[in-house]
Amino acid sequence: xxxxxxxxxxxxxxxxxxxxxxxxxxxxxxxxxxxxxxxxxxxxxxxxxxxxxxxxxxxxxxxxxxxxxxxxxxxxxxxxxxxxxxxxxxxxxxxxxxxxxxxxxxxxxxxxxxxxxxxxxxxxxxxxxxxxxxxxxxxxxxxxxxxxxxxxxxxxxxxxxxxxxxxxxxxxxxxxxxxxxxxxxxxxxxxxxxxxxxxxxxxxxxxxxxxxxxxxxxxxxxxxxxxxxxxxxxxxxxxxxxxxxxxxxxxxxxxxxxxxxxxxxxxxxxxxxxxxxxxxxxxxxxxxxxxxxxxxxxxxxxxxxxxxxxxxxxxxxxxxxxxxxxxxxxxxxxxxxxxxxxxxxxxxxxxxxxxxxxxxxxxxxxxxxxxxxxxxxxxxxxxxxxxxxxxxxxxxxxxxxxxxxxxxxxxxxxxxxxxxxxxxxxxxxxxxxxxxxxxxxxxxxxxxxxxxxxxxxxxxxxxxxxxxxxxxxxxxxxxxxx
Amino acid sequence: xxxxxxxxxxxxxxxxxxxxxxxxxxxxxxxxxxxxxxxxxxxxxxxxxxxxxxxxxxxxxxxxxxxxxxxxxxxxxxxxxxxxxxxxxxxxxxxxxxxxxxxxxxxxxxxxxxxxxxxxxxxxxxxxxxxxxxxxxxxxxxxxxxxxxxxxxxxxxxxxxxxxxxxxxxxxxxxxxxxxxxxxxxxxxxxxxxxxxxxxxxxxxxxxxxxxxxxxxxxxxxxxxxxxxxxxxxxxxxxxxxxxxxxxxxxxxxxxxxxxxxxxxxxxxxxxxxxxxxxxxxxxxxxxxxxxxxxxxxxxxxxxxxxxxxxxxxxxxxxxxxxxxxxxxxxxxxxxxxxxxxxxxxxxxxxxxxxxxxxxxxxxxxxxxxxxxxxxxxxxxxxxxxxxxxxxxxxxxxxxxxxxxxxxxxxxxxxxxxxxxxxxxxxxxxxxxxxxxxxxxxxxxxxxxxxxxxxxxxxxxxxxxxxxxxxxxxxxxxxxx
Numbered sequence: 001x002x003x004x005x006x007x008x009x010x011x012x013x014x015x016x017x018x019x020x021x022x023x024x025x026x027x028x029x030x031x032x033x034x035x036x037x038x039x040x041x042x043x044x045x046x047x048x049x050x051x052x053x054x055x056x057x058x059x060x061x062x063x064x065x066x067x068x069x070x071x072x073x074x075x076x077x078x079x080x081x082x083x084x085x086x087x088x089x090x091x092x093x094x095x096x097x098x099x100x101x102x103x104x105x106x107x108x109x110x111x112x113x114x115x116x117x118x119x120x121x122x123x124x125x126x127x128x129x130x131x132x133x134x135x136x137x138x139x140x141x142x143x144x145x146x147x148x149x150x151x152x153x154x155x156x157x158x159x160x161x162x163x164x165x166x167x168x169x170x171x172x173x174x175x176x177x178x179x180x181x182x183x184x185x186x187x188x189x190x191x192x193x194x195x196x197x198x199x200x201x202x203x204x205x206x207x208x209x210x211x212x213x214x215x216x217x218x219x220x221x222x223x224x225x226x227x228x229x230x231x232x233x234x235x236x237x238x239x240x241x242x243x244x245x246x247x248x249x250x251x252x253x254x255x256x257x258x259x260x261x262x263x264x265x266x267x268x269x270x271x272x273x274x275x276x277x278x279x280x281x282x283x284x285x286x287x288x289x290x291x292x293x294x295x296x297x298x299x300x301x302x303x304x305x306x307x308x309x310x311x312x313x314x315x316x317x318x319x320x321x322x323x324x325x326x327x328x329x330x331x332x333x334x335x336x337x338x339x340x341x342x343x344x345x346x347x348x349x350x351x352x353x354x355x356x357x358x359x360x361x362x363x364x365x366x367x368x369x370x371x372x373x374x375x376x377x378x379x380x381x382x383x384x385x386x387x388x389x390x391x392x393x394x395x396x397x398x399x400x401x402x403x404x405x406x407x408x409x410x411x412x413x414x415x416x417x418x419x420x421x422x423x424x425x426x427x428x429x430x431x432x433x434x435x436x437x438x439x440x441x442x443x444x445x446x447x448x449x450x451x452x453x454x455x456x457x458x459x460x461x462x463x464x465x466x467x468x469x470x471x472x473x474x475x476x477x478x479x480x481x482x
Numbered sequence: 483x484x485x486x487x488x489x490x491x492x493x494x495x496x497x498x499x500x501x502x503x504x505x506x507x508x509x510x511x512x513x514x515x516x517x518x519x520x521x522x523x524x525x526x527x528x529x530x531x532x533x534x535x536x537x538x539x540x541x542x543x544x545x546x547x548x549x550x551x552x553x554x555x556x557x558x559x560x561x562x563x564x565x566x567x568x569x570x571x572x573x574x575x576x577x578x579x580x581x582x583x584x585x586x587x588x589x590x591x592x593x594x595x596x597x598x599x600x601x602x603x604x605x606x607x608x609x610x611x612x613x614x615x616x617x618x619x620x621x622x623x624x625x626x627x628x629x630x631x632x633x634x635x636x637x638x639x640x641x642x643x644x645x646x647x648x649x650x651x652x653x654x655x656x657x658x659x660x661x662x663x664x665x666x667x668x669x670x671x672x673x674x675x676x677x678x679x680x681x682x683x684x685x686x687x688x689x690x691x692x693x694x695x696x697x698x699x700x701x702x703x704x705x706x707x708x709x710x711x712x713x714x715x716x717x718x719x720x721x722x723x724x725x726x727x728x729x730x731x732x733x734x735x736x737x738x739x740x741x742x743x744x745x746x747x748x749x750x751x752x753x754x755x756x757x758x759x760x761x762x763x764x765x766x767x768x769x770x771x772x773x774x775x776x777x778x779x780x781x782x783x784x785x786x787x788x789x790x791x792x793x794x795x796x797x798x799x800x801x802x803x804x805x806x807x808x809x810x811x812x813x814x815x816x817x818x819x820x821x822x823x824x825x826x827x828x829x830x831x832x833x834x835x836x837x838x839x840x841x842x843x844x845x846x847x848x849x850x851x852x853x854x855x856x857x858x859x860x861x862x863x864x865x866x867x868x869x870x871x872x873x874x875x876x877x878x879x880x881x882x883x884x885x886x887x888x889x890x891x892x893x894x895x896x897x898x899x900x901x902x903x904x905x906x907x908x909x910x911x912x913x914x915x916x917x918x919x920x921x922x923x924x925x926x927x928x929x930x931x932x933x934x935x936x937x938x939x940x941x942x943x944x945x946x947x948x949x950x951x952x953x954x955x956x957x958x959x960x961x962x963x
Binding site: 081082083089091096099101102103105200201202203204205207208209235236237238239240312313315316319320322324325326332336340360363364365368372 | 509528529531532533534535536563565569572574623626755756761762763
């Protein structure tokens, strides 16, 4: 097997046994990026010299017998809305094209502390708004399984880089499905942790109450390893972060109750997706899990609530891009209004402006009660329904996306159709729950289908255990050839 | 009809910077006067991806103020975002509190002409300060100093209970002296650590309804608050008397020119689109901690003033002057507690010579060698007639700098009063001989020159003569001439 196709766990073992050097791993990843990224277009910047230097240093430390971190010498790609000190962090926006943060996100500090190699920054929908990675100001990332298809979004670059074996691991962020959807569409594992389980410090905010950083990998164990490295309370920097108990995934689902909510298999979900997910649920049953039919009646309102809450927060979070302090700056020779107007009109893309307008509207005096307040009430109701559901079951299984990956450009002119692709994933963000997408087969078009597993707050260990049992039963997940 | 037919209604929104160690949402030092843009970090500069973490000391300070103003403390509170664009506000929103302020429904008692008046406090909330725009001649444009970004503020909103500029000034003085008493703010209006927005309306005396109010921003001293209210009330009366109506608007006070100008009308009022700050969770303060903070509140200036007036017979001006400084009133209290001498005399020395020396040197009693024992001993010496007031001033000059018994100073410097009439007779005779014109004036009915002659005698005794005795001797000698 080519070195670049190895999983992180395999890399770690090979490095530990000194069968390969970190420099060889780095070079293999850089060569693979060189070979395929011209067509996949996952990376916005590649950190070649830096990771080779870092790899040499790690190799020297290993020779000296020094203790090394759990990701020592393993390449990781980082979504370009996660701040990296000294490395441009653009959010795939013209607004931040030249923004180089003087600080690291907490997760980046944790990657460094674990001796990971930060291979580069990967593409996304601008400011994480979108479901196809086409809203990037710089390029559209392609789905490695079919280069005419989208990888999903917003963490499309993170998913494509892993699916195309450019790197074994990557970090993305998930506000309404931005990890799980591209993981599902690219046939890999993507975990959106419980809200608060991973520090958001250094994640450029889209919707603060929903955003969460999480891992992508081609195996469940790899995703678990990366999650274990980045999780934890960050009291000094993120008031919403919490300690998240975690043990690496087990191998037993016997007696576990899997809830199947009928609302997630209805209108809009294609027949092949429905069938694939139900087949996967049957496999879990065969492994000894108990299947429970459940109902989450308010699911139909979740998408509206999500777009109101997330846009409201975004309108405030993105107000700081005013051309005064950093990033794109418009006309500076006119009035203050001219500066604001030109900076924000020229610096933001269409989708970002659409959300800012939507968010500004729903928070406006006279509309707040009708929109924002009602959305927050729905959030409470949806959370309560999940809490009740988790009395009946331990894990909930649903499709990750209603269909397989669509064609590039197919939904660009239809924002509502694009929004609807988040229909299965937004609820986890609204309720702050963890969710993982695992591959569960292919559609007629040969494109991956994802199954989403949801659990109660801080049940990541349980979710990944179910995911791993399913993975083992299938003999591992398919990796794209070539 | 004129101004006298109208009643002025005033409400104040007072912002005070808290003197916490660090800023409200980051670890930057909270200090005034540093070089521009040296006390800021990615968090208070609102850089992408940064998050706020609430400084607990800010909550404690605000709760203390809440207790001092007799507020109800909301133990479960939250932060909200106030959204608006301005270059000195790097996030383009201010983290503040909207519908659940930390403290609500309190009051402050003020003294007006010796009468106690209760002013309602609507709310106290915590928020972050913004930066400052700097306009330099050497630069074509505006510059921003972010040092002040994230400096903690409390905003105290009063009910429209104030009825004159005098009352507003007394209220503001009450607020600032409490801030100083609690040690939670430098309370320096001239440095901008206390700022007031002033709401003013007028109505015909006896009217039940309030008139339309205007809000004035940029009112930055006690005097300015007074002048701004006087001006605005007169302006409103003039508009009404001319048959006009008052518009609800925001005006900017221009203290240098003594007038205000329209800043924005009601139609231009900004929609701040408040919503709960998602980066900070709802916070809860335990009942025990709220009580602990309450127990730490010292006796406050207004209560002290009233006590000084009733217990020691001080007048309101002296009592409130003494009470307005926590360290000086505490020293006074300690002296009085020794029950050695008359409290009124202690007060006179505290607000007289001692205050003069402390103010000149910009220090407090604790920075001097003066002790309650020495001051009261010195006053006892005056009461017993051992030294004169004049000689006591010399004693004070010594005991404020040296730890030495006043009796010893009197002895060493020979300051004891000379009551011996024989010794004084020669001095009186010499003085009268040397001031023939004054003696003649006295005889011609200008009896007030007696003070001058007594003064000359005191001078000749180097302050040691008993002025009462000398006066009698001077008058007797002139009569005998």
